[in-house]
Amino acid sequence: MENVVLIIHLLLALGLIAVVLMQRSEGGGLGMGGGGGAMTGRAAATALSKVTWVLAIAFIVTSITLTVIAAQKASGTSVIDRLGVPAPEASEPATPNVPAGSDLLPPSAGDNAPLVPKAD
Numbered sequence: 409m410e411n412v413v414l415i416i417h418l419l420l421a422l423g424l425i426a427v428v429l430m431q432r433s434e435g436g437g438l439g440m441g442g443g444g445g446a447m448t449g450r451a452a453a454t455a456l457s458k459v460t461w462v463l464a465i466a467f468i469v470t471s472i473t474l475t476v477i478a479a480q481k482a483s484g485t486s487v488i489d490r491l492g493v494p495a496p497e498a499s500e501p502a503t504p505n506v507p508a509g510s511d512l513l514p515p516s517a518g519d520n521a522p523l524v525p526k527a528d
Contacts, residue, residue: 410477417470424463431456 431454 410474410481413470413473413477417467417474420463420467420470424460424467427456427460427463431460
């Protein structure tokens with residue numbers, strides 16, 4: 409079911425791209441230039457604009473359908489459940505062992521092992 413809706417969704421996307429590219433350009437982007445554009449009276453709806461609306465609505469419907477299908481498949485599962493790793497037991501400590509503060513300091517001059525070997 410999901411594959412069928414996905415294929416329809418992809419075909420609608422390609423069709424929507426093709427129909428938008430076939431439409432006549434009205435001038436500059438977003439109605440700028442070209443003598444008014446969006447500020448003039450309502451233009452007559454052409455066949456291509458009607459097809460664009462139909463494809464756009466169908467594209468949105470298939471998008472919502474794919475979202476609902478994906479949500480139904482994912483309900484009640486977790487990413488950790490899919491990994492197959494057993495859940496941590498309650499007896500394990502909640503925080504990892506933290507080293508003591510003295511372990512984080514560099515060795516002092518009085519330590520037994522020198523950091524740099526002595527030259528002969």
